[in-house]
Amino acid sequence: MTSGNEPTVRIENLWVRFLEKIVLKDITLSLWPGQLTVLVGPSGSGKSTLLRSINRLNAFYPDCRTEGTVRIRLHDRTIGDYPDSFPLSELRRRVGMVFQTPSVLPFSIEKNIAMPLRVTLGLTGTALSERVEWALREVSLWDEVKDRLGEPATTLSGGQQQRLCLARVLALEPQVLLLDEPTASLDFRAATSIEALLSRLKERYTILAVSHSLSQTRRIADRVCVLKEGQLVQEMAGQHLKNAETFQQLMEAAF
């Protein structure tokens, strides 16, 4: 099950409530570096809420209450526990998130990546340009946009926009990537390029992704976790994922 010695993220007894509604019930889950874990489950089963509880974006919703432990092992220390005194701003840089719809800002391609670097890390000049170029190369977008960095990011195709969003997150040097259905709004070709990218990135990052496509899940996942009515009802890896028929049967039973 493990690809490293210690998990990067360890979630224990996590409960999340919105007002009186329980959205996540007693979740315990670990994520290891070098492994791509895919969360599947019916709509409303709490997949996005689970993702947001790792980078604490649920705090953005005033009616949300979280109990339990989410420990994240960074290079130099371990942070965790709700509530925690660790600065949210740094936590969220270390745990990057990409959303279902490409969230490009009405800025140039370059500024979409450069602005968060300038605001959060204070990067300027050559250091900033180099980091932007590195991030665009990391998502294989540099060759496509290097001659039009000043053009609006909205002129990019859907797949390019999503890779730009991934580049923005990678530029902040995270250790964990949370991907909330990153290919849901893309066509087949764009989705395939993102899948190839994720397979490459999983070597260096700990990735937790949500997917609605079972075939995609089989293609990219090292491990699959099934969430149903806020509970983790099944985990599968290895042989179960390789055999299409077994996988289908297990998924049907889980859903």
Next chain:
Amino acid sequence: MRKIFDGFFTGFAWMSGLGAILIVILLLGFLLLHGTKSITPALFFGEIPWFEAINGQTPVFDGIWPALVGTIYLVLLSSVIAIPVGIASGIYLTEYASRRRRAFLGWMVDFLSGTPSIVMGLFGFAMILLLRRTLTPKAQTSLFLAAFCIAMLILPYLIRTTQAAIEGIPEHLRLLGPGVGFSKWQNIRHVLLPVASRGIFSGIVLAIGRASEDTAVILLTGVVAHAGIPRNLWDKFEALPFRIYYLAAEHRNSIELEQGFGTALVLLCITGLLFLAAFFLQRRAEKRWQIR
């Protein structure tokens, strides 16, 4: 039956759209027909040479030049007061206020937007009376007081459009800033305001239009018929809407009435120019945001 309803509502929607366009064309046609002739240097400066009037060498009493300058001062001053406060209030309502406070303040903003402008004028007038009896016995109605009351009048447009523009931002963009580690203010400054800028700008345009046309407020707060160009913020002033009202109500011959129509055309042009200036400022800001 359903087809009849469909046909009726489609026709009604078309007629309503065409009706609005027709009214604008009729209004403009009417003004152009009656007012174009009177648009001459004399309408603006009377008997005074234009360069002497513009550089302030000779005061103008017979033309609309002081009213034109007064209107521009009034719109700019009230915008300078209302735009920052309106945008900041809209940000507060969407990003900082609790649900209960948002509902209460939202109701107050709606109440303010429903206040008739003459009441706002009376409020300004009453304030001056109070100041005279208490702190400053020499206080009088003035350009600043009128601009302040106009600012109160246009504030709700700015608050509500800012609020609607920010609330209309999709969730994935609202979460983007916090998701990359921005603080609340950094998210507002670097994500929410640029994304909502077009919506906020539409509120500014509405506010400028409202500020330039209102007559009731300024009637009680500082406008007079022959004040000339105001020398400072505490001076009386002239304004185009009041000039139109004065010419229409007190005209002694058809020439003066036509001057009223001409002045109305000038007011429309000035408002249009202010809209254009706001439009170019917004586009420039957007371009700057886009790259830097």
